[in-house]
Amino acid sequence: MTNIDHSDSGPPIAAISGPLQQALRSWDGFFEWLPVGLYVCDVDGNIVLHNRRMADLLDRAPLPGESETAFWLSLRSSALKSSFASNALALTEGPLGQVLLSGRPSRDRELTIERVNGTRATLLANLEPLLDGGGRVIGGVCVLQDITRRKRLETIRRERERQFRDLLEALPVALYTTDADGNLTFYNQAAADLWGHEPAIDGARWCGAWKLYHADGRDMRHEESPMAVAIREQCEIRDAEAQLERPDGTHVPFIAYPTLLRDKSGSMIGAVNMMVDISERKRAELEQKTLMDELNHRVKNTLATVQSVAAQTLRKAQVPHEIRDLFEKRIFALSKAHNQLSSSRWTSADLSALAGEILEAYHDEEEGAAERIVVAGPSIHLAPHAALTIAMALNELATNAAKYGALSVPGGQVALRWSVEGQASAQTLVLDWHENGGPKVTPPKKQGFGTRFVERGLAQQLKGKVELNFAAAGLHCRAVIPLQGSAA
Template sequence: MSNIEEFPAAARRLTEFEALTAAAPSVFDAVPGAVYLCDQDGWLVRYNAEAAELWGQTPPVGDKRPRFCGSHALFLPDGTPLAHDVCPMATAVFAGTSTRNAEVVMERADGSRFTALVNIRALKDHEGKIQGAINCFQDISGHKELEETIRQKNADLEDFFENSAIGLHIVGGDGIIQRANKAELALLGYTAEEYVGRHIVEFHVDAPVIGDILHKLSCGENLDRYPARLRAKDGSIKQVQITSNSRFEEGKFISTRCFTTDVTDLREAETARRESDERLTATYDAATIGIAEADKDGRLLRVNDTLCRMLGRSREELLNMTFFDYTQEEDQKEDGALYARQMAGEINNYALRKRATRPDGSTVYLDVYSSSVLDAEGSFRYGVRVLQDVTAAKRMEDRIRESEQHLRDLLEALPAAVYTTDAIGRITFFNNAAVEMSGRTPEIGDMWCVTWRLYNTDGTLLPHDQCPMAVALKENRPVRGAEAIAERPDGRRIPFIPYPTPLHDADGKLIGAINMLVDITERKQAENRQRLLIDELNHRVKNTLATVQSLAIQTARQAESLEDFSLRFEARLLALSRAHDLLTRRNWEGVSLDTLTREVLTALADNAGRQVEINGPFVDLDPRTALNVTMVLNELATNAIKYGALSSEAGTLALTWRLEAGSDLKPRLILEWRERGGPPVAPPIRRGTGSRLMERAIERDLGGHFDLAFEPSGVVCRMSFSAAGGPA
């Protein structure tokens, strides 16, 4: 007889379809996505839990099983109904055609819909005959909503460009007009076909001006209200101001974005005002101020033509009046009192502003300068009164004052901190938001910044005379892209972005600056939270992989066969998965011991509610402790179901715990597992993988104590470890 043992013939190699239909349900559920399998006739054969959840139903796989898809109804992305027998799965089953990244709308029985990204492949046997097909799909409704949001934003940007109230055009690096909005075309009277595609130089009246504009933009300079003249289609000249910046890619000048503001009417008004001023100046050169002489009673003795015109009265009328007669009643008292002091010699002259009434009832504001003419003895003879009509100036002052107040009210209403300085850097204004942000009320005249103390983003001290506002004033340029940290007197620190911008007068002279401080505390906090979440995710993934690796190694060492290894390893992975599910529902913030124990035992033992007693105070376990306790309970429960108390209906299991004070002032959890009424128990001949796994989980991973006893009445396990979560 030969000593050589015959090996059986090699088993027939399974096809892909056969391997998938023979796989355990947990294999399908472990797939990260929705997946289902159809046979060669399109009948639904297998699907995982995620597919059922997305379908909103659990379709049968028996005689009444559906064909091609488990959804209630199918639609194309445009909403067109899609019959199941012509869907991509039907095409794959009947024609062997694969589908990659196709979009299909699935409808649930309750009417809700979602967009699915499907990937379908036909499954063939070893001879190439189609045995079925597999579909892996996922819900991409969120991505579709994001695409719609982006599309809407693009539409809004397009609407902003086309329908902006101000002219806007885009010029390429070669000077060719690429786009122009409606306001731009309406300003010059061209159609898009007449304007777009032509060189911008063709529409500028002054060649040196457009040459300078293109040169500045090609050098990266920004234009702010640059004056220019454009030629309209009807031949008229439009006075405009151009505000523009450039777009560069890899250092190459690509295009410019130009806002065109029509200031033709404003320039004409300025021209008219300038001509009027010139005429008025010429008139002043020929005694343009009103001059009058008045006696002790204020009666007018002499007047010039200018005063007559100023007051709208003839010389004869004025010479029969006192200056009190045309002065409004509210101003008579002041003028009379000062004139009396002047006649008495108490003052030599005085000046005041008063209101006079013209015959038509209109009011004229007059700046009056009164001086005395004395006789040889030094006594008062008469007063010389020089009058200037300042009505326009007064109204301008009122408008400026109203404008300044309006600007202050506007700045006060802004939610961001805003303040202004003079050219030296002394603070001239700040709003309430600046007070709230800085935690103090600055003093007018403080230098550079309203904040109490400043720091760079790396935590180093930032002197106020080196802050962005100081740089903007010293270098006479806006500062952008800087970040700083403001410290309040109460110690709180606020990260912010400053926007200091110099202010200039009509001649371009620096007169001060305005700065807006934007609080970015919430943005920084969001960035920190995101960074912490990513770090936590990396940490947990590494820990999970290490745990799976350890389970695989320990299970493999004691496995009697590949099938034995597969069963044991799958059971332990499912236990780890259940713990992960519990923690995921709690956002990885821990889970109560009572919830964990009931979840593990209910999942393993059908009669757990009748045979198992669970009792103990509320204890909240952190994620690390929960994972280890789950693994231990799974091993104990699996052994009890196979060989112990839960293997017979007469057996019972008592799982109890209590809290005790530990030596390190932290509470310790004492957990006891006791089986009774099962088959007789005898100590095992050799120490198995499960015992070592449980011991490692409690003693090494949790730093606790683990004691497993095989008493005749049943297995007793005692374990203790620090309850980091503690009682709730």
């Protein structure tokens, strides 16, 4: 508060002299030079002093002794607004009125005025009571600054921010922003819907979800969330899969895309995270898997039924056990090819895994299996029909080897090797089945199912060339199969 001592001739001015001293010693001159509008009222609210800038700001000079209220109301009173924060009130008296009554200052009051000439301005008013030595109110001073430009820029900035928020709000994806420490600064309705609640902006950190889990179901602390990792490691994260639990207990799998926000100088000022609900996709995947499992189960049951029907029939007909066994092995070869295909959801079967499963049945447990049957070749994914045909063919070759060939005597060996030859669309799979160490080979007099299947079935089904060579030292089978159509 300001106490005015009229006995003094002016402010203390020690280190200045000359014309400046002269100018400052003149109270009126000092007043006029101030870069703010200013007026003084007496205790009754009459304007006793004003500077030129005050008259400029309001486009009207008060009449000598004019009351402050009359002066302000002579401006376009209907448009005269005083705003405190967001509450805009019409002014019913001069701004100093309350100050003169209460004896308390009023700071940074914003006044929106419309001048007589119709122009508008926003003024910042600072109001101070003037007290005598006994603390009694003897008047008041009002300082006015034109903040129209600043207000307009602020309004534009606010409007832009609002539009931006409206845009984020309207986006059909869940997103939220945080400051550089991970504290939530904004989230849209889609995020609240995804989280299943509306977390308080104060206090929520890293993610607004109630509870988080890793994709595999393990608990995830909020500071382990994709957003927290992105901010801590200063990197963007893509395709981070996690699950959240809503307060109502429902679980939602989602993918997070946290991205850092940087200012012009490149330093991180926060982050924005987009969360995509993938429950639909998960559900569809599960449905497809269930369907696939069901199909595989039915195929297996059907093969078991065929096995049983054949076993009953052959038993009744007193067919030798050996023949029944041969039949069973063929069914199993089909079943094993199905196993390989079902584990890849019927897209392909890996030749190594397939050959391994088929030939496993022929491993002699008493001797080292590794030495007796060698399987070697590059990784190659066979299309389903190729996998089934090759599985059947390998089973026939192995059956023959076990009965007449290298696997029928101790020390005999089988090597299955393959390679991919040629370029691009002309690539071929070259499969080599080589037996040695078995009894002397004599070509069969009659062509059975096995040789027929290997020689003709394989060639026809896979449009390849098959050579079956009953060399005395050991059977050699070479199949050249075009990969186009047979590889997956």
